[in-house]
Amino acid sequence: MSFHPDPTKTNHKPVPPVTRAKASTQKSKGKQLASLLIIWLVVAGSVFVWYGKKQTDPMNQVEAFEEAAAQKDGKAMAALLTPAVKEMKITDDTGQQLVDYLNENPDVKEEMVKLFKEQAVTKRTADIPEEHPQLILKKGEKKWFFFDTYQYEVQPYYANIHVNFKGTAITLDGKSYGTTKEDEAVIKAGPFAPGAYMLVADYKGEYGKEKTEMTIDFYESLSAEASFYVEMTGNGVAVTSNRPEAILYVNGESTGKTIREMRKYGPVKRDGSVKLSAVYDYPFGSGNAEPVQVKDQEKIHFDIHPDRQDVYEGLRKTIVDHTYEWIQAFENQDTSYLTHVQDDDYFARQRGYYNELSSEGKQWTGSFNYLRFDLDSLVISEENGITYASVDAEVNITGRAYSASSYEGDYIDDSSDFWTYGLKYDETAENWYIVNTTKIDGLSGSNIETTR
Structure with missing residues (x-):
């Protein structure tokens, strides 16, 4: 006899309504948790992106650059720098030299900061500026896999050292760069970060021994290669x-x-x-x-x-010209004709002669006959870059003093006076000037030259 279950009957107990409501609530909570998780992930991601961008913003590097320069902190500056080529060393001294240079040249610092800010905004950070090529703001490695970092890449400099002597050993920044094998040789050294370095040239050869030191400074060069010249003198x-x-x-x-x-x-x-x-x-x-x-x-x-002859020619011409002017000045009783004299006492003496003539109611006229120069008496000296000279001379003039009203007077034929003329050369005016005159008894030398 077989058994067939009655489909209208069941062994399962009916689910109470409360149990079904609880399951529905749990499902709703799961959805809420998922939504919250998604929201949290979005917020966290946004915060991560915001924080990452903030931390890697190139403007941060610009501000750090300004701060290190303002505080003159070479170590902080060095931490911002990275070499463009691996052979180049960046040290705290590199950073210190940079901040010192920027503080000594505030206009350069201002221009660099302006350029870095423009690069930070445009993100065109790979361009090497023409005016200040020592540093460029450049993208570095990724941070946290997503964000670009920025750093100041220090450009390399190379030195072309021109040496005139064969056998000269060159050391730069404590590193040997060899010995020249021929005269007028060129040794290339580098790479170097911008800054000042000590160059030592040590010569040993047929002209003896010689050692010289010089400081080379790449900050003054706008070219990646700078030339420096070492002139050894040997046994000089x-x-x-x-x-x-x-x-x-x-x-x-x-x-x-x-x-x-x-x-x-x-x-x-x-x-x-x-x-x-x-x-x-x-x-x-x-x-x-x-x-x-x-x-x-x-x-x-x-x-x-x-040269004595050159000086004499200058003196002779000046004294001759002065003699003609002296005649004009005496005839007109006016010292303004005397353009070759710089001696107040001389002018006062001439005005005294004019007053004496005028008080007697007389005029004077004359003509030049000759000048005789004693070349043996020529003395030349220099003081504070000024050249002085003196020479003895005989002046012969024919003169006539006459009454201003009757024009009658006496002729004085071939009247000679003997003088020591003192002169100085004015380089601005490019002329000799008479600065003193002393009356003497006559000429004593044997080397006499006459000008008529």
């Missing part, structure tokens, strides 16, 4: 002169350089085959120093004085 000789602008001559040939520029001439053989001299061009003529044979001297001084 120092040169000085009372006229530093004089040109140095070697065996009669001009070096084209002044004593001031040269300072030390060399290398030079010391077997007596080399003679040094100097020539200075005065506005009124030349000046020469006696040639000196180079032997064992460490220093040669050139005492340069004007």
Whole structure:
């Protein structure tokens, strides 16, 4: 006998209504939690994006740059820098040199900050500026996988060191860059961060031994490569002169350089085959120093004085012109004719002569006959860059004093006076001027020259 269940009957108990309501509530809470989770994720993501962008905003780097410069904090500045090439070192000293440079050149700092702010806004951070190419604001590695970071990339500099002597060892920033194998060689060194570095050149060769040091500064260069010149003098000789602008001559040939520029001439053989001299061009003529044979001297001084003939010609012309003016001034009783004199006592003396004539009711007229110059009496001196000279001369004039009313008077034929004329050269006016006159008894020299 088989058993068939009655489909109208069941062994399951009916679900109470309360149990079904509870399940519905739990399902609703799950949806709410999911919604809250989504909202939280959106908010958290937004905060993450906001915070990430804020932390990596390039303007932060600009502000940090300004702060480090303002506080003169080299260490903080160095932390903002990264080398453009891995061979270049960035140290705290690099940062300190940068902040020192910016504070010494506030206009440069202002221009750099302005450029960095423009780059931060436009995000065009890879452009190298023409005026201040030492730093560029550039994108770095990603932060938290999503956000761009920014840093100041320090551009490399290279030094082309020109050395005139073979056998010169070059050290720059404590690193050896080798020894020159020939004269007029070029050694390339780098890369360097912008800043000042000590260059040491050590020469050992046929002209002896010599060591020189110089500071090179890349901040002053706008080019990625800068040239520096090392002039070794070897077994040279120092040169000085009372006229530093004089040109140095070697065996009669001009070096084209002044004593001031040269300072030390060399290398030079010391077997007596080399003679040094100097020539200075005065506005009124030349000046020469006696040639000196180079032997064992460490220093040669050139005492340069004007050429006597050049000075004499200037004095002679001035005194002759003055004599003609003196005649005009006496005839007109007016010192304004005397354009070659700078001596108040002389003017006062002339006015005294005019007053004496006028008080007697007389006039005077005259004519120039000759001047005789005693060249042996010529004396030349220099003081504080001014050239002075004096010379004795005989002045012969024919003159006639006459009554202003009757025109009658006495002739004085071939009247001579003897004077020592003192003159100085005015470089601004480019003229000699009489600054004093002293009456003397006569000419004592044997070298006499006459001008008529």
